[in-house]
Amino acid sequence: MALGTLMGGWRIVRTMGLRITKLTPMQGFCAETGGAATLFMATYLGVPVSTTHTITGAIVGVGAARRVSAVRWNVASSIVYAWVITIPASAIVAALTYWAVVLLR
Amino acid sequence: MPRSVFRFWSILIAVALLFDFLNGLHDAANSIATIVSTRVLRPQYAVLWAAFFNFIAFLVFGLHVANTIGTGIIEPERRRCHRDLCGAGRRHRLEPDHLGARDSLVQFARADRRAGRRRHGEGRDFGGGLERPVEDAAGDRAVAAGRIPAGAGAGRDRVLAVGALDAVCGRPRLPHPAIRLGLALFARPWRQRRAEDHGHHRGAALFAGPSRRRISRSRSGWCWPARPRWRWAR
Numbered sequence: 001m002a003l004g005t006l007m008g009g010w011r012i013v014r015t016m017g018l019r020i021t022k023l024t025p026m027q028g029f030c031a032e033t034g035g036a037a038t039l040f041m042a043t044y045l046g047v048p049v050s051t052t053h054t055i056t057g058a059i060v061g062v063g064a065a066r067r068v069s070a071v072r073w074n075v076a077s078s079i080v081y082a083w084v085i086t087i088p089a090s091a092i093v094a095a096l097t098y099w100a101v102v103l104l105r
Numbered sequence: 106m107p108r109s110v111f112r113f114w115s116i117l118i119a120v121a122l123l124f125d126f127l128n129g130l131h132d133a134a135n136s137i138a139t140i141v142s143t144r145v146l147r148p149q150y151a152v153l154w155a156a157f158f159n160f161i162a163f164l165v166f167g168l169h170v171a172n173t174i175g176t177g178i179i180e181p182e183r184r185r186c187h188r189d190l191c192g193a194g195r196r197h198r199l200e201p202d203h204l205g206a207r208d209s210l211v212q213f214a215r216a217d218r219r220a221g222r223r224r225h226g227e228g229r230d231f232g233g234g235l236e237r238p239v240e241d242a243a244g245d246r247a248v249a250a251g252r253i254p255a256g257a258g259a260g261r262d263r264v265l266a267v268g269a270l271d272a273v274c275g276r277p278r279l280p281h282p283a284i285r286l287g288l289a290l291f292a293r294p295w296r297q298r299r300a301e302d303h304g305h306h307r308g309a310a311l312f313a314g315p316s317r318r319r320i321s322r323s324r325s326g327w328c329w330p331a332r333p334r335w336r337w338a339r
Binding site: 010027051059 | 126129131138143144156
């Protein structure tokens with residue numbers, strides 16, 4: 001995991017930390033705390049919620065709490081579109097992989 | 106442990122490690138993004154921090170989510186991939202409903218024998234008086250699964266051996282769900298006239314094409330009054 005982060009996570013760090021909204025350390029702390037609390041609730045309920053979703057939502061929330069226009073909404077909405085597209089896309093790819101494995105075996 | 110099972114598990118673990126690498130690339134990056142971009146921690150420390158707590162957290166919080174993903178989405182009884190990957194054979198070549206019979210003679214005989222069978226889950230009873238004993242049904246299931254050739258048993262089943270074996274060897278090698286999906290989407294009229302059809306073979310037929318009869322008629326140059334008897338196209 002650490003290896004993956006060190007190899008190529010920097011673009012994501014930049015998107016999350018700089019492009020959605022401008023963050024101060026205090027806001028970063030609030031965002032992390034809010035995301036972590038949401039994640040705890042989801043874990044307690046057994047819901048598989050991604051860290052990505054909670055943290056992104058928390059960052060957007062922190063930015064919008066200061067001023068609604070402080071959030072770059074086009075960046076945030078493109079992230080949401082990516083999430084929506086991801087689910088059926090990965091389902092299709094996984095089904096294709098399963099069939100490929102069964103055929104090749 | 107058989108060798109194929111060992112290979113299966115090692116491939117599974119390798120894929121899981123690869124997934125973890127990609128997960129670090131995405132999710133760990135997300136979770137340390139605020140810390141790094143606000144310059145609270147230097148990136149190296151933040152990465153070590155994230156890796157350490159990612160590793161250690163399941164000891165504290167248990168495996169709720171892992172259990173949900175592992176057992177909650179797919180029902181364990183219906184998981185087919187384990188059986189398929191562990192080399193249990195080529196069962197999925199056969200559709201269990203048809204008992205592997207492609208030859209029409211065999212189909213009729215099977216339909217006759219299956220008339221009394223209770224369809225699983227429906228609780229209905231097709232054709233009243235032809236109930237069969239339970240051990241007969243078990244034998245049928247073994248035939249459908251490709252474990253024994255039909256006709257291995259004694260009695261009237263012996264006649265069916267050749268057709269069933271032919272069907273076992275000649276079927277295309279497609280997974281069962283793919284076959285079911287294909288049949289549902291590209292349903293043709295020949296499916297509705299099958300010998301053993303008692304209703305549930307009729308699928309969605311989203312892309313129902315022209316019937317087989319019309320295609321093969323045009324191919325063979327056959328026109329209506331010329332040949333009195335219809336033969337199924339193979």
